[in-house]
Amino acid sequence: MTFDEMKARVAEGQGFIAALDQSGGSTPKALKGYGIEDGAWTTEEEMFGLIHAMRQRIIESPCFGNGKVIGAILFEKTMDGESGGKPVPHRLAERGIVPFLKVDKGLEDERDGAQLMKPNPGLEAMCNRARELGVFGTKMRSVIKSANPRGIKEVVAQQFAEGARILSCGLVPILEPEYDINAADRAEGEKIMLTAIEEGLDALPEGQQVMLKLSIPREAGLYTGLTSHPKVLRVVALSGGYSTGEACAELAKNPGMIASFSRGLLQDLRHQQSDTEFDGTLSTAIDQIHAASVA
Template sequence: MNFEQMRDRIATGQGFIAALDQSGGSTPKALRGYGVEENAWNGDEEMFALIHEMRQRIIESPCFGNGKVIGAILFEKTMDGQSGGKSVPARLAERGIVPFLKVDKGLEDERDGAQLMKPNPELETLCNRARELGVFGTKMRSVIKSANANGIKAAVRQQFAEGARILSCGLVPILEPEYDIIATDRAEGEKIMLAAIEEGLDALPEDQQVMLKLSIPKEAGLYAKLADHPRVLRVVALSGGYSTDEACAELAKNPGMIASFSRGLLQDLRATQSDEEFDSTLSSAIDQISAASAT
C-alpha cells in the first residue's frame, strides 16, 4: 500500500486498529498478562526481545491479516524490528494493515487534573525516520483525570500543537487525550473536552486531517459529530481498562467510533498456548472487536 491507499484504508475500512505499543514501564505488565513473569528476563534488551516475540506471533497469526484489523500502533523498537523476514511496517502493509507509531515520551506529573506529555524535542527526527520505513501515522497520549477546564484545554492544545509538528513531517497524527474512565465527573469533563477538540479542529488548515483516539464516552454518541468533521480522518476508541466484553458493549453504543484496543485485544493470549490455541483465541477477540466497531 502507498500512502494514499493507506489513507483510504483508514478512512473507509471496516474493522479496527490494534494497539501493540506497550513500552517502557508498561512492558512488564503486558508480559505478565501474556504469562511471562519478570524472572524470565535480565535487563531491558531481553525484556523487549520477549515482547517483540509476542508481537511477531500476533502479526504472523493467520487471523491478523483477515481484513478485520485495518491498522496497528507500534512501539519504536517494534517498528525497527523484523517480522516475516521484513521490517514490521512493510510486513503489516503487505498484510493490508496500516502502520502507526507511538511517539510520545510519557507523561508529566498531574496538574489541574491532567497529565500532559513530556517534552519531545526529537519528534521530527523520529517522524521522518518512521515515514522512510513506511509508517502512515503516529499516536501520542495524555490523560485527563477531572473536569478541570484549565487542565482539559491545556491537554487538548498540546495534542494539536504536537500534531502540527507531525503533520509537517508528512504523517497523520492520532491525538489521544484519554479521559480516565474511573473519574467521577467524566460526563461533565468530556463535554468540556469535546468543545476544546472542536475548537482545535476548526483551526486546522483545510488540507489537513487528524485522527482522534478517545475514551468511550459516558454519554453514548457524544463524539458522533467528530466523526463527520472534515478535518477528522477517523475516530477510534481506547479500551481504557475495560475488559473485552465491557469495551465492546460500550463501543457498540457509539456509532462513528471504531476500536483501537490493547488490553481488549490481548487479554486472553498466553505464551504457553499452542499455535492453534493462540490463533483461535486471537481470532475470537478480533471478530468480537470488529463487530463492535461496525459503523
C-alpha cells in the same frame, strides 16, 4: 500500500486498529498478562525481545491478516524490528494493515487534574525516520483525570500543537487525550473536552486532517459529530481498562467510532498456548472487536 491507499484504508476500512505499542514501564505488565513473569529476563534488551516475540506471533497469526484489522500502532523498537523476515511496517502493509508509531515520551506529573506529555525535542527526526520506513501515522497519549477546564484545555492544546509538528513531517497524527474512565465527573469533563477539540479542529489549516483516539464516552453518541468532521480522518476508541466484553458493548453504542484496543485485544493471549490455541483466542477477540466497530 501507497500513502493514499493507506489513507483510504483508514478512512473507509470496516475494521479496527490494534494497539501493539506497550513500552517502557508498561512492558513488564504486558508480559505478565501474557504469562511471562519478571524473572524471565535479566536485561531490558531481553525484556523487549520477549515482547517483540509476542508481537511477531500476533502479526503472523492467520487471523490478524483477515481484513478485520485495518491498522496497528507500534512501539519504536517494534517498528525497527522484523516479522516474517521483513521490516515490521512493510510486513503489516503487505497484510493490508496500516502502520502507526507511538511517539510520545511519557507523561508529566498531574497538574490541574491532567497529565501533559513530556517534552519531545526529537519528534521531527523520529517522524521522518518512520515515514521512510513506511509508517502512515503516529499516536501520542495524554491523560485527563477530572473536569478541570484549565487542565483539559491544556491537554487538548498540546495534542494539537504536537499534531502540527507531525503533520509537517508528512504523517497523520492520532491525538489521544484519554479521559480516565473511573473519573466521577467524566460526563461533565468529556463535554468540556469535546468543545476544546472542536475549537482545535476549527483552527487546523484547510486540507489537513487528524485522527482522534478517545475513551468511549459516558454519554453514548457524544462524539458522533467528530466522526463526520471534514478535518477528522477517523475517530477510534481506547479500551481504557474495560474488559473486552465491556469495551465492545460500550463501543457498539457509539456509531462511527471504531476500536483501537490493547488490553481488549490481548487479555486472553498466553505464552504457553499452542499455536492453534493462540490463533483461536486471538481470532475470537478480533471477531468480537470487529463486530463492535462496525455495529
